[in-house]
Amino acid sequence: MPEQKEKQLFPSPLDESLSVSVMEDILWIENAHPTSRDVPTDMKGFVSNGIHARRIYTFIIIVSVTFLFLIFRVGYLQVVQGVVYREAAEGNRQRSLPIPSERGLIFDSNTIQLTKNVPNFSLALVPQDLPRNKEERKQVIARVALLTNTPIENITETIEKYGSYSYESIIIQDDLDYDTAMNIYIAAADIPGIHIQRGSKRLYIEETSEKELALPSSMSHVLGYQGKLSPEELDTLYDAGYLPSDTIGKTGIEKTYETFLRGTYGTKQIEVDSFGKEQKILSEDPPFPGSHVVLSIDIHVQKALEHFLQKALTTGGFSRASAVAMDPRDGSLRALVSLPSFDSNDFSGGIDTKTYQGYISDDNQPLFNRAISGAFPAGSSIKPAFAAAALQEGLITPNSTFLSTGGLAVGQWFFPDWQAGGHGVTNVRRSIAWSVNTFYYYIGGGFGDVVGMGVEKMMEYLRYFYFDTKLGIDLPGEVAGFLPSKEWKEETKGERWYVGDTYNVSIGQGDILVTPLQITSYIATVANGGTIFKPHVVTKTIDITTGEEHPIPSE
Template sequence: MGDLHISGRRWQILYFVLAVALCSVTAVYVLRLFELQVLRGREFRDLADQNRFFTRNLPAPRGIFFDRTGVSLVRNTSVYKRATPETASSVYPTFEPIDERIALASLAHDEKNVYLDQQRTYPYGPALSSVLGYIGEVTQEDLASHPEWFIGESVGKLGLERVLQNALAGTWGKEVFEMDAKGNILRSIYTEKPIAGYDTTLTIDASLSAKVYELLAGKKGAVVASDPRTGEVLVLVSSPSFDPTKLAEAVKDEASPMLNRAINGTYPPGSTFKLMTALAGLIKGVVKEDTLVDDEGELLVGGSTFGNWYFRQYGRKEGELNIVRALQRSNDIFFYKTAEWTGAEDIARMARIFHLGVPTGIELYGESAGLIPDPQWKESSLGEKWYLGDTYHMGIGQGDVSVTPIQLNQMTAALANGGVWCVPHLLKTTKKQCTDLDIDSTALRLVLDGMKAACASGGTAFPFFDGKPVMAACKTGTSEVGAKDEQGRRKTHGWLTVMAPSKNPEIVVTVLVESNEDVQFQEGSRDAGPIAKALLMEWFGRKK
């Protein structure tokens, strides 16, 4: 009996130990379960969701540009792209295009390397790229200044695409999908629709711009056309230009197609600047309506010869000229003397009143200021004195004087608009900003009479002598650049700036044709004039 009693107590102890052990193990499992389901439940649910779901970004349709007549200037197409294998692990990968079927399959297991983006196409190509610019993928440098952007996104890099990036971009959306263990898409769980960017109507005339680009084919130069009454820019074309879809070629091109010559190129204005010299002399009173200057062919100053273009080319003089006749014939002798009587400071002051020497304020980045020199500038910048020869050069738009085509266009527009200068603009929504320059009416009338005469028989702008499509008022310019050749000649650019009709002008056209290797000596009347004439024929021909 005693042995049985001891044996029973042993079993009780064993049962107790087993029960304690079982309870301990159960407690451990319960605590672990509590940790997994309660304390860390959200964490593991999130991990599970990441394995079950993937998110696809939905690009917002980028805003569309329209021209002044409602014609679409860009198109959007959705495209997929994937980080290349070599750069997939990089923070800043490079991408290759893939089709939608491959993209959707890749999204299920490699979503971080697959992107949905937009391809931007430009129907008018190079004709409007100086205005519209282009878009490109976000770079490391972009992210440093714009942390709200993300890898794979395309943003504006140049032109209005860059200026209006925030308005055009819109807000991206997203779509969340559920997938099975094999990575197959089961269903769409949630969609947040993207918000499209804002469309923008421009002042630009697309078909007229395309016509102008054809006229500039094979030439370096620029054409600007505007409405002098409002500052609306109708045409802003630079040549050569670039295809926004072939940027790699453009960057390597030695002809600099990505330089917007209309707003960035600076050139001596040549005889077109005589309009400023004339106004300055008239307003100062050193030249009057009946003032006569005898064309001597050449002037000798300190051992240097300053000749009239007509005398240099044909060996002929033009006798006595008044201000209107001098503008009609673009007589250098008259404007050498007018510049001498007026003084460089007053000529510079008049040029600056017409906003030369400063950016015009058009809605594009990187506009050049040009230069209107004076004696103080030369002393401080070059450490040299100003001489009478400098004044002579300035009086005919040579020396250190430089302007952009958009500046010269707006100078002409202010003359056409009765001495009221308007800020040039490309957006239809921009309110016109115009300033009365307070120019003496008699001085303005005489200058305009000279411009009308330049576009009539006996003037320098022979393409306009027939009065077609309408009577116009204009000024030609042939500006010298570079060093003299063996014959003592310098290369020349050709300018023509014209308002039409001559009474109550509605359009101002400025054409620059650069000297190039094929034609080193461009002339305002011969080379720039026909382009301006063709543009006006197109413009006014629509109204018949």
């Protein structure tokens, strides 16, 4: 190996004995290795150049792949996902807001206006616009609570209740007067997510050209009222266009004809600032108003019927009653009264807790519509139906008579007439005119040699008048009557059916139950010669825009 000049690790070592020849040690190690051998200089250069070239090639590939990935990613974001991100960006700047439609009005048969829409204001909150930070969010809610004098817990509960609709306006306080609404509007200018929402509320009054009059209280059961959507209702109706801030018909005509009265909402596209406050309107699609609804109810007949029914209650010392007036020619109702009643205006704009508790704690149940929802013993009003059944079955003729001496005795049981001593010889006409119980004991359960129809045949004829089903009136809450049977009594009471049960049913007592509406319908059927009409309180709807009328046909 050629000699090489030694290179010192330190040019001037402190101690000569510590001076080490680095190159010498390296050469010694190389020569000492058993596999060491001389490598040609040109071979060393070739290996070095090959390694260097591979590194450069690998580096170029990595850089190229990285740039290609970036190019494809940018292209994907701009071309493929560009619309999505652009819409998201615009979503933070632009909003699509609903424009409520004008609710249709309700008129009586004389076109007297019974409802009115009046402007009102509400404080609304959009949860999505509230701060994401929990502490900042709490501070905003606290400020809103202070402005509206509403407990923080109530506001938080409302937000959580409608948590699935964070992009929609949620009403925090309803039915604000103008001055209060403007004060809150100014004070809440720097509070994110808060805004004053303009709408309308329903008033129930008799609108005349001269003045407004209070409606008879019994009209509340017919007209019904509006209320806020519950979370369950909103889940069902959200896809149909209903919003958390909307109201909906809860009872009466307001509920049954909700789709006609509501109309179609419009929309407006607005630009908002970072607080979610409206800055300008970008575009607008106008709403279409709801249709007017015309009733068969005559408000004058309604007033008169309520007056005389209340007078009868006062005279007799009673507190609950109902009455129905039906036109037998088509089944339309001219009046429907249930007493006691309530005031629909109490629910307009939201009912306060004290008033509502007063209604539901009243033993006379003023919110209960007895005329269609109450099932009671039929009493003597059912007797013409059994008389018609006996005539149809050939059990009696118009001239058949029975002797009424004050009642019938069966063993130890006595079934009386209402008049002591009875009514004497009685045919079918006299039995109806004087409501003679004995006559119906005979044709119903029989006595002595007379074989009565029996409970099965009697119930069969009552089913012809639909006493066991709902009649289908266009008001919510109707119930069906109940017709007993031998099997029912054995299953529910564990007793056999006795002739005394048949006697009781034959005069409308016992377990038979009917609604006042069913009794009215069956009497109207007798009056018109045998046609059963579907009872209804609406005769037509009117398109506000075109003025076109759409009659509701009788069924």
